[in-house]
Amino acid sequence: MLSSPASLRGKPRYRLPLLGGLILATLLAGCGEKHENGKSASTDPRTLGPLPITHRPERLDQIGEETCRTCHADEFRSWGQSHHAHANRPIDPTLDQPAFDPTRKLVEGDSQYRMEWRDGKPWMIVDEGEGETTYPLDGVLAYKPLRQYLVPFPGGKWQTTTAAYDPAKQEWFDVYEGQNRRPGEWGHWTGQGMNWNANCAYCHNTEFDKNLDPVSGHYQSEWTRQSISCVQCHAGLAEHVESATEADGGILPRRLNAFQVEASCASCHSRRDDLTANEFRPGDSFHDHFGLTLPVYPDLYYADGQIQDEVFVFGSFEMSRMGHAGVTCMDCHDPHSMELTRPVANNSTCMWCHEGGVDGAPVIRPVEHSHHAEGSLGNRCVECHMPKTTYMQRDPRVDHGFHSPDPFLTRTQGIPNACSTCHTDESIEWAEEKVAEWYPEKKVLTRQRDRAQAIQAAWEGDPSIAPRLMELAKAEPIPAWRATYTGLLTPYAGNPDVQEFLNQSFDDPSSLVRSQAALAVGRAETLAPEFDDLLADPNRNVRLAAARTLNNRREPITRPATEEEWEEYLLFNSDRPQMAFILADRAIQAEDAEAAEKWLQRAIYLESPNPELLREAAILYSRLGNSDAAARRLEEAYSLAPNEAIYPYSLALIRAEQGRAKEALQLLKISTRLDPGFDRAWYNLALAQLRAGNPAAAYQSLNRATSLRGTENWIRAYQAIGQALQQQQQ
Template sequence: MTDSIFLGDQKCKECHKEEFKEWRGSHHDKAMQVADTSTVLGDFNNKVFSSQGVKSRFFTKGKDFYVNTEGPDGNYHDYKIVYAFGVFPLQQYIVKFPNGRYQCLRTAWDCKEGKWFDLYPDFKIVNSEWLHWSRGGLNWNTMCADCHSTNVRKNYSEETDSFNTKFSIINVSCEACHGPGKQHVDDATRLGNKYIDTGTMVMTSNTSPKELVNQCARCHMRREQFSEAYDYKDTMLDHYFPQLIEEERYHADGQILDEVYVYGSFVQSKMYQNNITCTNCHNAHSLELKFEGNKLCAQCHEPQKYNTIQHHKHPLNSKGSKCVNCHMPGKYYMGNDFRRDHSLRVPRPDLSLQYGTPNACANCHKDKDNEWAWNSFKKLYGEVDSIHFSEKLIPGIQGKEEGHKGLLSLINNTKHPEIIRASAVKALAKYNATIFVKEYIDLLDDDSSLVRATSIDVLSEINDSSYISYFLPLLKDPKRSVRIKAFYGLTGLPKNEIPETFRTNYDNVEKEFWKHINTNSDFVGGRIKKANYFLKKGDLQKGIEGYANALKIDELNNSVRLTLANLYYQNKDFIKSESLFRKVIELEPDYGPVYYSLALLLAEQNRIDEAIIQLKKAQGKMPENIRVYYNLSLLYNKKGDVVNAEKILYQGLKIENDNESLLYALAYQFYTTGKYEQSKNVINKLIKEHPETPQYVRFLEQLQTVQ
């Protein structure tokens, strides 16, 4: 959207004086500011801060603010501070780099304690790493801009690896939330006292509770972007797709773990399901809580019932008597920023005992354990008398045996929160998604956009194109993110096989898809998706090129490096493949699978002795991996070392004594060395355990002919 239709907060102030007064000085107002003596809060009086071997000196030159610190080349340089970022509880500082890049310093100012601190105090980050302040992890254009300014257009060019990022207003102004004001002001000026709401603004008093949550979510959720830029039109899922409940991002029960920005938590809650919205608790303009203490919750929950010792079981005015400490526990992010979990749940120490998830009781009583917490809970409140979705979600997220049953129950019950159902859809794929293809196909018609989209994601990853025609109707889905996911899922279907009735939709969504890909090409994940698109098309060369480009963004990303190594392997480019495998070993010497992959590569080149060395290293790193023993036995056989070939199979069978592959290999080993009776014994065992396998019967018949 053009800058000209955004008029600025001073224009809004003319008619909305009270709202402007509340907004002024808020976190939104101070989200980003030009660095000067009135905005910079940190101590730049030649202060030195050291962390993880890096020394940063903060100083001034005239009216300008500078830092001398380690740059992307590993050497120290002076950098001018151009922007102050945020206001409390910390303030970051932004430096201008070449190619339109702006980088946020890793060292920030603690506004509570009045001191410099390291955002990653426990991590040694080298200058070539993505998380280094001068690289992608702290790049303003990619990671921050969209939510800290108004009408941001990232404008990234993969071709030149440069940004031309623009914004209409530097901070989160009135129009960042309500949309461009020009039409609104023109209408109000023209109509005067006859003015009525023409629907040109968003986030108004007419916005429904759930829609308001979705509009706030644009900046208050972890998400993937699906449009070039937010244009205040359409819905959240036309622009973004939220992070689902997954390990490493959330605890298995949906409680916050990594930095996920509130939305994914709140939409799990009963509050959200009952049309409580952000502004019921927060002032829309100052962002402050509407009331202090339990009075906030007492807006809806009877204080005579809940704000009592009989309910919370703690002394009045103690920490334990505050609703939020039991129902909204939190954790610190970015070093000193305490954020509460907005899923608003009852503490469940019983689930903590069973699955290792956290609970507010033990979190507060740090000298006690979960068993104490559960016993205390039962003593105070009795047994849990209601079923929470987490009881079915946790086993599935954690991949427990039979966990798929709980996931299916969640998926099929539309009374559960939408994000929980979608998360269950994704978690179900852990239980071999091919078993549940019918269920996933049925879910493509689900009323929930999140569920439809996630079902597409899962089906798209199954190496089977027999059902992809089911994605065709979703090219007409009302949500852009769903349409784009459907298009990606159809990648394996040649364009000339797209039915005529869907051809126009296909062409339109193809344009949306490439805008999505190009918008995210400054992320490793964006470049990987582009590479995978070409791989699904059967274009191995472009797939290799895509993964090589992804590695350029994060040179230490071994997940990308391993995939690229395997693609080179597939392309018979053994030299490049071996080089990448060995680089992974250099960076992660304890990662067992890479030794296994390297060994297979060496074996294919008939470098048997080298392959055996790598497999023995793999055995040491992952002694429970049966495939290592199986392949090591094959290599010893190939070398003619039948003693070690047999010995290594016995080692594997000590770990898994009924492993079918190892037993068959052992039977064949006995056969080739003339131990026919022993071979016969093993084959009889296999026939007994796997009577449906004719291969074993034929082997036994062959054995009987040689005796």
């Protein structure tokens, strides 16, 4: 059994054995239980098949879209044409057979796929160099511009194919074309990164529960309906349906304000961390259930905040002046069709606010502002301020950060700009000149440049950037940017001025800022007494950030309710390697070697060909006292990345621990050859050479180490060896 005092005993409902719960439910239901539609659970066709339409037919009958349709026909029609209505579905021969019949073939890197229709359903035959394997395809993810298919795997897992079908072009392609993802990798279609239960299903189905059993690692996922229907966004539907008549609406659904509606949108249209076990419901606070991803780390956003990787809208919108001004999703989008309520071509989407300055919006005259002719693409607001980035090869998505194009940042930092995207025949310098000529006093460009330059410097580890980040944070009105600057101060938290700033940020009105401050201050030598107050913060994202910091510092989480939230968070996300590592570390602290071993095996299973993950596992095995297992993991890592100095270096430390000094010495020499700038490798090589009776070589190695990073201890050792060598010569 996978258990530990620190993780699996006597805590909230998420720790109940899932199988036992299912057995109990079966006994209570009995074989002949009838639903409101007169069908038993065992015969209702909606509950049958490998990927049923619903696991909760009673609930679906009560609050499903067909119930709402009677009185809300127009809304039903709008919804029926939306992406939400087609987000996830069973196989439909009418819709799907043309993609497989006649047989189609696809080659991606070292993988060959054959798509066939036989026995009334689709199949995928895969050859990745070790012979063919045939997989049934039992479900469909998404609608337009592409469809991916779902493959059942043992343990209740469903995997999403990277081979996708473009219904408009009627052709197959790979969403990660050119990456040649291999079996065992996180992002391979059989890997955990493409697992439907953990990564896709919540946002493609109604009232989805992942139901991960943390003991076995198996899923018993359930949902009320495939695809997104009414109850996913509306609160209080059950009471409304029960009380409504044709003459009287009865108890109306709970009216949500614009920001509560936006939180429902953001629950899916964001790149975020799940803080609860699929517990968000319409009307809840986003920050009580999700941790929003911001540009604290590179490669997700460009340094000015433009989208780079898939970040799914809400983070960009939170960083925008539009979002800060109070604009929300439904100001532009129809809540049922999701389409824009006003046309883009004539700028009506934007001009209904910006033509007359509604609620303080800047007044814009499009032709005068854009310097492009009426009716041209260059005169459309969205072409300049909401540029598109294509993901998954076929899916263009617009940026909701509403930035101003700036060719200067393209030239200096490689950040794209809309001018050059359109005017491909012109130089960056030409675009810069035009922007300077047309917008000589545009303050937004100064703000964007200040922001981009500081963030890029922080990403690159500039040791002098902390004062600038604090200056920008103090002047920043938008909470998401203030939180970003705060998070970027993490490496500098040992600086007293930075620590004081972070402590003051504990009182920021934004939970985004408070949560980033709680994480960043973890690098400080000591925590201020006020830090404990964060464990009782009104927002869960702050409480869990504080819990993570204490966990990383191996200090106790002193508030029992927050400790419970932290454990539930870890277990719900234990299908992620990093969470399994944290659970292993907690088990080691609790002196539960068996549980630690199990969690380490889980983490490695989830992404075994990742050398850095194997190195992390080796560190924990070493702490567990199992140097042999640590060495095996480092050998695997070294074989996967033979040109990375960190792996022979780490293996050398284990060999030294095992008393295999000669091997350690050779590995350290390899490490310094691979990376001559690796200061710690030179230092440890010096120690190994000294132990081997070669002080002259040790002196030379320490000379290299101290020239790269002159710590006080290293310099003293260097001087001591130098003096000893001089005495020998005398």
